[in-house]
Amino acid sequence: MSQAAGVLDLTFKAGATLTDNQYHFVKLGADGVVACGVAKELSTGILQNTPADTKAARVRLLGTSKLVMGGTCSENALLATDINGHGVLASAEKDYVGAIALEASGGADEII
Numbered sequence: 001m002s003q004a005a006g007v008l009d010l011t012f013k014a015g016a017t018l019t020d021n022q023y024h025f026v027k028l029g030a031d032g033v034v035a036c037g038v039a040k041e042l043s044t045g046i047l048q049n050t051p052a053d054t055k056a057a058r059v060r061l062l063g064t065s066k067l068v069m070g071g072t073c074s075e076n077a078l079l080a081t082d083i084n085g086h087g088v089l090a091s092a093e094k095d096y097v098g099a100i101a102l103e104a105s106g107g108a109d110e111i112i
Helices: none
Strands: 006-014 025-029 032-035 045-047 054-065 078-081 087-089
Touching: 006 032, 045 087
Parallel strands: none
Antiparallel strands: 006 054, 025 032, 025 045, 045 054, 078 087
16 A cells, blocks of 8 residues: 655745656756656655646655556665656666665556
8 A cells, every 4th residue: 555654845846847747756957846757867856746837846855655656666676767757676786766665566657
């Protein structure tokens, strides 16, 4: 059962329309928070709401969060972002880890 308990959420200006990116990895861009678009890149956190362009984007930096997955994983797996901001297994020692799975994922688009 996916769950979330925020410890530290920060609000940033959305640098693009993020209405389809709730529970996805996001990063800070030149114009505000944007969806991660490069596999295994450094993320700022996980988006908690669905802001339109220039509106308030609430990003979870610390605590537990739901996350849309891009594939399967086991409990305690280290997760990085894929090109869609979904969680995928961090596979190389130099991948940026953005989260740790607290439960297993059965596949793409599942929320854990």
